[in-house]
Amino acid sequence: KAGVTQTPRYLIKTRGQQVTLSCSPISGHRSVSWYQQTPGQGLQFLFEYFSETQRNKGNFPGRFSGRQFSNSRSEMNVSTLELGDSALYLCASSGGLNTEAFFGQGTRLTVV
Amino acid sequence: AQSVTQLDSQVPVFEEAPVELRCNYSSSVSVYLFWYVQYPNQGLQLLLKYLSGSTLVKGINGFEAEFNKSQTSFHLRKPSVHISDMAEYFCAVSDSDNQFYFGTGTSLTVIP
Numbered sequence: 683k684a685g686v687t688q689t690p691r692y693l694i695k696t697r698g699q700q701v702t703l704s705c706s707p708i709s710g711h712r713s714v715s716w717y718q719q720t721p722g723q724g725l726q727f728l729f730e731y732f733s734e735t736q737r738n739k740g741n742f743p744g745r746f747s748g749r750q751f752s753n754s755r756s757e758m759n760v761s762t763l764e765l766g767d768s769a770l771y772l773c774a775s776s777g778g779l780n781t782e783a784f785f786g787q788g789t790r791l792t793v794v
Numbered sequence: 795a796q797s798v799t800q801l802d803s804q805v806p807v808f809e810e811a812p813v814e815l816r817c818n819y820s821s822s823v824s825v826y827l828f829w830y831v832q833y834p835n836q837g838l839q840l841l842l843k844y845l846s847g848s849t850l851v852k853g854i855n856g857f858e859a860e861f862n863k864s865q866t867s868f869h870l871r872k873p874s875v876h877i878s879d880m881a882e883y884f885c886a887v888s889d890s891d892n893q894f895y896f897g898t899g900t901s902l903t904v905i906p
Contacts (some may be wrong), residue, residue, distance in 0.1 A: 713892055724898040725884065738893050749815070772837055776892060782828055782892055783886075785837035 684709065688773050688786035695793050700761040703789045707754050707775030713737075714756040715783065719770040726748060728771075736788055763793045796887050798819045802895035807875055808905045815870040815900045817885030825887040827868045829859055832882040834901075841883075844868065855879065880904045 687706040708786050709712050715738075716728040726738040731750035749759040754775070760767055770790050774783035801816040826845050830838035835881045842853025849861040868885060875906065885897040 688837075706899075714883070715894065717896075725896045727894070727896075730893065731893075738891065771834075778892070782840050783838075783888075784841050785830075785839070787837045788835075790835065 686773055686775050686784050686786035688771075688789050690789060691787065692790045693792070697792065697793060699763050699767060700759060701763060701791060702757050703760045703771055703773075703791070704756075705756045705773030705775075707756070707773075708784055709779070711777045711784070712754055713776045713778070714750055714754060715774045716756070716758050717772040717774070717775075718742075718790070720768075720790065721771055725772070728758065748771035756793060760791075765793050768793045768794050772778055796825060796889055796893075796895045797888055798895050798897040799883050800883075800885055800900050803898065804840050804901045804903065805851050806903040806905055810874045812873050813814060813871065813902065815877050815883050815885075815902065817868045817870065819868065819885075819887045819895075820871075821864050821866070821887065821889070822843060822891065825889055827859075828886040828888070828894075829853065829857070829870050830884045830886060830896075831855075832884065834881075838884060841870070844845070852885060875902070875904050879904065 713732045715730040730738040734750045747759045750756045770788045772788045775785045776783045797820045799818045807813045828843045844861045852858045867890040882899045888894045
């Protein structure tokens with residue numbers, strides 16, 4: 683079956699703009715999590731959605747938001763982009779408790 | 795809350811030599827343990843997982859890990875590394891809420 687799909691793969695935005703990233707989980711998976719990965723901070727948890735509800739949230743400012751649709755596809759939005767938002771954004775889906783997370787290939791966001 | 799510590803940020807090793815990447819976790823409850831590998835500009839790929847049962851877990855690409863509850867460790871080992879094993883390795887735990895916690899990663903460098 684198809685894996686986790688993230689679009690777009692690469693994105694360049696200017697400071698102050700907003701951006702929306704998309705993640706399609708593995709079919710049947712209801713949990714979708716988002717992570718930010720930077721060389722300095724490593725892999726940081728943004729939030730997790732399960733059945734259209736945000737279930738867990740990391741320590742990020744309100745500029746970072748997300749949502750999940752009824753088909754489990756998820757989007758994350760970053761408003762008022764800052765240079766420090768440049769990162770690889772990873773999405774992961776899982777099929778339930780006691781199972782591994784499956785990752786997409788990520789979206790590389792560059793803010794200039 | 796859980797936490798994961800990867801004791802070495804970088805590990806250099808000669809080709810065909812054995813390697814051990816260390817991981818310790820802190821948790822007062824039962825957790826599930828994972829090792830992921832990340833190649834440049836890619837998402838994370840599952841190497842192996844421990845959910846229950848035998849404490850020695852075998853994964854892909856010849857890797858294995860041993861769960862040691864008394865030492866709260868889950869070290870990753872490979873008896874003979876190859877150039878193709880050069881990547882970033884992440885240890886992770888998940889809890890009963892399906893929340894994943896990742897270590898800061900270990901960069902494996904293989905010296906020809």
